[in-house]
Structures are given as C-alpha cells and as structure tokens.
Amino acid sequence: DAGVTQSPTHLIKTRGQQVTLRCSPKSGHDTVSWYQQALGQGPQFIFQYYEEEERQRGNFPDRFSGHQFPNYSSELNVNALLLGDSALYLCASSLGVGYYEQYFGPGTRLTVT
Amino acid sequence: RKEVEQDPGPFNVPEGATVAFNCTYSNSASQSFFWYRQDCRKEPKLLMSVYSSGNEDGRFTAQLNRASQYISLLIRDSKLSDSATYLCVVGSSGYSTLTFGKGTMLLVSP
Numbered sequence: 332d333a334g335v336t337q338s339p340t341h342l343i344k345t346r347g348q349q350v351t352l353r354c355s356p357k358s359g360h361d362t363v364s365w366y367q368q369a370l371g372q373g374p375q376f377i378f379q380y381y382e383e384e385e386r387q388r389g390n391f392p393d394r395f396s397g398h399q400f401p402n403y404s405s406e407l408n409v410n411a412l413l414l415g416d417s418a419l420y421l422c423a424s425s426l427g428v429g430y431y432e433q434y435f436g437p438g439t440r441l442t443v444t
Numbered sequence: 445r446k447e448v449e450q451d452p453g454p455f456n457v458p459e460g461a462t463v464a465f466n467c468t469y470s471n472s473a474s475q476s477f478f479w480y481r482q483d484c485r486k487e488p489k490l491l492m493s494v495y496s497s498g499n500e501d502g503r504f505t506a507q508l509n510r511a512s513q514y515i516s517l518l519i520r521d522s523k524l525s526d527s528a529t530y531l532c533v534v535g536s537s538g539y540s541t542l543t544f545g546k547g548t549m550l551l552v553s554p
Contacts, residue, residue, distance in 0.1 A: 373448075421487055
C-alpha cells in the first residue's frame with residue numbers, strides 16, 4: 332500500500348524564482364492538502380484540493396497556487412520566491428473532504444537564497 | 445489568542461517515567477482532535493485521534509474536555525524511542541483542514 336510521496340526531497344532556489352512541488356496521495360485517497368512548516372513551528376495550512384478544485388485556502392498570498400490532476404496527484408506552485416518561503420512543504424492526503432484523518436508525505440525542504 | 449496552544453517544552457524525563465502534555469484550542473466549533481508525532485526533520489505521523497470519551501492506545505491515553513477546550517496526552521512508561529515533538533491538532537471546518545499547535549518536545553533519557 333503506497334503511502335504519500337513527494338518530490339523533490341530538497342530544493343534550493345533564488346529569490347524571485349518560481350518553484351513547483353509535487354505530491355501523490357496515499358492509495359485510495361482523493362483529497363490533498365498542502366502545509367508549510369517553518370523551523371520551530373507547527374505546519375500551517377495552505378490549501379486543499381478535492382475533485383480537481385481548490386476547496387479551502389489558508390492565509391497565504393496568491394503567489395501560492397496549486398492544481399489537482401484526475402489521478403488525484405497534486406502540485407504546489409510558488410511564484411516570486413521570498414527568503415521567508417524557506418520551509419518544509421508537506422502534502423497530506425485523506426479520503427474525502429469531510430474526513431479529518433490525514434497522512435503526510437515526507438515533505439520537500441525548500442531553501443530560498 | 446493562538447488557535448491551538450501548547451507548551452513547547454522541552455520535557456526531559458527518564459525512561460519509565462509518566463509524562464503529560466496539554467493543549468488548548470480557541471475555536472469552540474472544532475470537530476476533530478488528534479495528536480501527531482514528529483521526529484526531527486521528518487513528517488508528522490498520526491499518533492491517535494482524541495474522542496470525547498477519552499481513548500487509550502497501549503501506553504498512550506488521550507482526553508478531550510470540550511467545555512474547557514482542552515486536550516491532553518499521557519504517556520506511561522516512557523521509552524527512549526518516544527523522544528520526538530508531539531503536535532496537538534484540531535479540525536475545525538467542514539473541509540477537514542487541520543490546525544496545528546507548535547508542538548511539545550519530549551526528550552527521554554536513559
């Protein structure tokens with residue numbers, strides 16, 4: 332039973348650049364949520380995708396956008412990178428929008444220089 | 445007031461000790477409650493859900509007090525492998541989004 336997978340594992344970008352992170356949900360799950368975890372903080376909710384639509388969004392600027400594909404995999408895009416975007420980006424999957432138990436992937440560690 | 449508040453610790457305990465973590469949440473409409481465990485530089489992993497009646501899983505006991513908006517986690521007979529950060533997590537909207545506390549660090553020593 333495949334768990335949540337994310338790619339790449341690590342990424343180094345320069346301020347102003349754009350980045351795309353990818354996530355494949357756990358087998359059987361159809362909902363993907365993205366979180367940002369800065370050092371020493373708990374994960375913060377970015378947005379959630381279900382049926383290829385953004386269903387819920389946290390307090391993040393429009394520079395953060397996403398997409399969900401028909402196979403339930405998802406991408407997180409961040410434009411015009413800032414130093415403060417350096418963080419661990421976590422993808423979590425769950426079964427349906429009303430089901431709270433979420434399973435996390437290993438994350439992508441993004442460093443912006 | 446932060447949505448989910450936890451004592452950041454660290455809690456330093458010897459092996460075999462009993463340790464308790466507490467958490468408070470601000471949204472009285474919150475619906476689901478969890479404890480996640482996160483090892484250093486790893487992803488959070490679901491430790492247990494928390495139910496109004498309280499629940500136990502081996503050495504771990506979780507309790508919820510909705511009136512006080514308070515969640516607790518008790519770990520008995522601590523093991524070295526219990527060393528980690530414990531995240532209190534609350535689900536508050538119909539779209540199953542989760543709000544995390546900053547976490548409480550536990551260090552179990554021999």
